[in-house]
Amino acid sequence: MTRSAKKSLVAILLILVLPVVAYGVFQLNSLTVDERELTTIYRRQLESVLFSVNQTAQDKSEEFFGTLQKGEWKQQPDQVLDRLGNYRFFFALYSKELAGEEEILLAPQPDWLTPEFRSRADSLVWAHRPIVDRLVRYLNEGNFQKVQSFESFLVHNKKEVDFQFFASKAGDKVFINIYFFSAVGFIEQALVPKFQEMAQGDFIITCNRISDGTQIYSTSGELVGDIESEPLDLLPRFEVGIAREGGTVEQAVNRRKNQNLIALGLLMMVMIIGVWLVFRNVQKEMELAQKKADFVSNVSHEIRTPLALINMFAETLLLDRVKEEAKKKEYYEIITKEVSRLTNMLNRILSFSKIEANKREYKKSRLDVSAVVEDVMSTYSYHLESNGFEHTMQLHPKPLEVMADREAITEVLVNLIDNGMKYSPERKQLEVRTTKTDDFACIMVKDNGLGIAKNQLDKLFEKFYRVPTGDVHDTKGAGLGLSIVKHIIDDHEGRIKIDSQPGEGSTFSILLPLAKKH
Numbered sequence: 001m002t003r004s005a006k007k008s009l010v011a012i013l014l015i016l017v018l019p020v021v022a023y024g025v026f027q028l029n030s031l032t033v034d035e036r037e038l039t040t041i042y043r044r045q046l047e048s049v050l051f052s053v054n055q056t057a058q059d060k061s062e063e064f065f066g067t068l069q070k071g072e073w074k075q076q077p078d079q080v081l082d083r084l085g086n087y088r089f090f091f092a093l094y095s096k097e098l099a100g101e102e103e104i105l106l107a108p109q110p111d112w113l114t115p116e117f118r119s120r121a122d123s124l125v126w127a128h129r130p131i132v133d134r135l136v137r138y139l140n141e142g143n144f145q146k147v148q149s150f151e152s153f154l155v156h157n158k159k160e161v162d163f164q165f166f167a168s169k170a171g172d173k174v175f176i177n178i179y180f181f182s183a184v185g186f187i188e189q190a191l192v193p194k195f196q197e198m199a200q201g202d203f204i205i206t207c208n209r210i211s212d213g214t215q216i217y218s219t220s221g222e223l224v225g226d227i228e229s230e231p232l233d234l235l236p237r238f239e240v241g242i243a244r245e246g247g248t249v250e251q252a253v254n255r256r257k258n259q260n261l262i263a264l265g266l267l268m269m270v271m272i273i274g275v276w277l278v279f280r281n282v283q284k285e286m287e288l289a290q291k292k293a294d295f296v297s298n299v300s301h302e303i304r305t306p307l308a309l310i311n312m313f314a315e316t317l318l319l320d321r322v323k324e325e326a327k328k329k330e331y332y333e334i335i336t337k338e339v340s341r342l343t344n345m346l347n348r349i350l351s352f353s354k355i356e357a358n359k360r361e362y363k364k365s366r367l368d369v370s371a372v373v374e375d376v377m378s379t380y381s382y383h384l385e386s387n388g389f390e391h392t393m394q395l396h397p398k399p400l401e402v403m404a405d406r407e408a409i410t411e412v413l414v415n416l417i418d419n420g421m422k423y424s425p426e427r428k429q430l431e432v433r434t435t436k437t438d439d440f441a442c443i444m445v446k447d448n449g450l451g452i453a454k455n456q457l458d459k460l461f462e463k464f465y466r467v468p469t470g471d472v473h474d475t476k477g478a479g480l481g482l483s484i485v486k487h488i489i490d491d492h493e494g495r496i497k498i499d500s501q502p503g504e505g506s507t508f509s510i511l512l513p514l515a516k517k518h
Contacts, residue, residue, distance in 0.1 A: 046228045046242045049198055049205065053191060057234045060190040061147060064090070065166070081108050089185030091161060094121035094178040095168075098136065102173070111157055112180075120154065121178055128165065132176050135167040139174070151236045153183075160184070162237065183235050187216055195219055206241040220245065306338035362405035362491060366515050369402055369409065369441045370395040370434045376413045377432060384430065387421060394433035400441035402512040408488045409512075415481040416445040416508050424449030424505070440494070440511040448505040457498055461486035485510075 229241035500506035
């Protein structure tokens, strides 16, 4: 690749790749901005969910207390318990008059109505006296009945029991009440329907115990990534969490970022490959144009020389300047030789033209390659000897029959012999033989000429290609012979093998599949 070609390739790559890179950077930056915006929206969504859950919990508590206060539970405990039957999370209610001795314990199950539990309830009142006084003050001063929740709990009958304090009045008497319940049961009955309503497949909503992280409920069995959580107001031992289906916002953005990076990388790769292919095609076309120019130059030189000789000797004979018959015969032979050379050259060009246009047709028949080689060598021996070549021929003892076009195989053999003669300027020796290799008939043409370097072997069958040997006119030819050979052998489903060493000559082996026996 020339320096100017490399510069052109780099310029094309920069022109195409830089906009893609700039667009990629812009997209990645946009994703970062989107991530911040989505995270803000996501946190606001959590706040909205938490507010809605707390409001539901508050409404359910008010509903419970409203049911509780519809009657005097001290005078009508059975009716009150009947109304509270729908609240499965309810365990017991303890009420104690602060300025007197009156106290009441109300529970749907008899195992809660024990002196032991009554004593535990009474001790809770004295253990939280500051909170009790504050609740009473709210009730007396503002007629505000506040429910006080706690992060602690007690265990009764092997069950975790949560409790809440609230103050109430009955005439002039002030009572402090402790409501014992199952927080887990409250969540399952009161909050789970709300969780399901809010999730709707877009979010995962969970409820966990804060102390040990135990999951009480989740709208999805599979939680991917981190979850944003906040404690519940009325149930401070528990927290509600929210997460996106499929992972966090950061994970979603990272996935999108990775997808964009992969897409951009593939796009850049495709563009680079496309630019490279276009460049290679252009380069090949330029090389082909150069080869065509060399071909025209070579053919012009090849034609000019025999025409000049023919013209010179014909004019000499026409002017009757040669008196000796032997000399005339020599001139006639030269003219015939040069006419034959021109004819071969034109035939080769016409053959190549037909191959390029896919108009070359073959009349295949069963023939013996050894017989073809023998016919060619008997016809070509005079030409070889007149050019000072020693030649030998070794034929396989048995017929090697193939399905082939006799004229095409003859053309292949003539081209190989002619090629061996061109590139054997000093050691003029040529060997042709036929052998059998597996299921193939093999024709081998060996010369002792210049040989071919390994880095030139792959290009040897390209059209117009000639092995560089200095000046392009040093060796006669148009660079079509081996290209025609390759086309003919390919069309006969055969193969070509080359064994060559610079300075030691070359061996061309033509392998043609043997015809099936009758």
